[in-house]
Amino acid sequence: MRITQLSIYPVKSLGAIALNEAELTPEGLAWDRRWMVVDDVGRFVTQRQLPAMAAIRVGLEADALVLRHPDAEALRVPLSAEGQERLTVYVWEDRCAALDEGAEAREWLGGVLGDFRGSGLRLVRFAPDQRRRVEPHYLAPGEQAHTGFADGYPFLVVGEASLAELNRRLAAKGLEPVPMSRFRPSIVIDHEMPFVEDGWQELAAAESGWRLGLRKPCQRCKITTVDQHSGEIEVPGEPLRTLVEMNTRLAPGGYFGQNAILLAGEGRTISVGEPLTPKPR
Template sequence: MLQITELYIYPIKSMGGIRLNEAMVTDRGLQYDRRWMLIDDNNRFISQRECSQMALLKTAINDSYLVVTNNVTNTSINIPLTTRSKGFIQVTIWDDSCVSVLMRDEINAWFTKALGISVRLVYMPDDSQRLVEEKYAKHNDITSFSDAFPFLLIGQSSLDDLNTRLDNAVQIDRFRPNIVFSGAAPYCEDTIDSFTINNINFNGAKLCARCNMITINQNDSTSAKEPTKTLARYRRRDNKIYFGQNLIHNGSGKISVGDELHLISTHTDQRFIIA
């Protein structure tokens, strides 16, 4: 039986995630997942790829606020979940552009001081619709400020297999999944085509090509060659390294740790099978 073992959201793109026991599936992914994002002076997104210190900013959510804590200075800031803003702004994520809400000056100043670079925080309102790439979409699917898709699925056995090949094991937070599952062979997620959780439909869109973020230790923001070096030996195709499956979905509702993934179909498409 395939079963959810961990659920994660990352409220601010590229900052610390939150492990949940249950989560609400919305039109663009899990509730609060990547609904906020830091941008530079050119209104372009910023991630750990350029600023690894973002790993040291951890997030939590209570009834009223998104709470961000700087693990270096042990200082925090409360960001209202009901957004009050300076106005709207057009922002860029990779090749996409969408309308966002710009946060207040005092919030932007806190992040600028924490990271030592000029940044501003933006929020994606409900009426801002960022479409998934057309060739992967099925129902005019949308996503938040994620890199490209509303969900990332990783099998626990895939991480376990990787760690048998490493001198020093890595944690799942390197890979920033939304759903982690058990009950299958390593890399089973590569060939998952469709499944349901609590009558919500999920479809595999494409394997997730990994960038340098997986080399960043999420506890201290240091980086090394692993696990990229090891993954390159057996998870490489066309000069890209793959780990995990991006998903799109149809439906909404609650999913929880312990819920079953009801597998509907798999595929044997060689484009998605890594030897």
């Protein structure tokens, strides 16, 4: 079993960057979910409210975050954080300290996304001294973990066979298959059994010396219905409706993938093609 895809999402709910390798940090793959879009009161805004966010492409250069959209010149945001206004922002029920990326970013987001329910939109950066803890009741005794602006966990692990099974169910309904991008995973693996990742406690790479703890099944939302290239919803409700019908967790809702934390290997490199060993629950 090997890693087949690695992806980061530097700005929460904007476009992905596919990688061949990445540095492991306690907050996720390096540069993952370090920025976020918020409204005027600091509440996070995602594709759940603005599906068009998916059409914003994201790049990382040596000294800048770069956002691109067909209707605007590229926005460049320096990676070095100096002198930004500090403000409080909200991700679900969590209050976080963040740094405002300024007027140019606000104008750019307004130009490509418009107003949001009468509010402007800001681009904010996760404050370097902020620690946002992972919900403790899903962790093992004595474990602690934290994340950036991700919904709740620093990593999301998904198996290719799980997507193949979902697409088989979609095909039986006469629907088109969906790509893995709909689920915005960090790490994709090539195990041949669908949803086998739901039965793992850990995932390790012996050669690199890192270990992930798989701690909570990922309940999916309407973002799975959004085309991650165009920002459009071509088939309302799908594939989320089919995931709910599959009932892979024997619980209400649709689940796909496992949320994970870093157990060992901070600063080490994770790579596409790397062999993995799972530990069952």
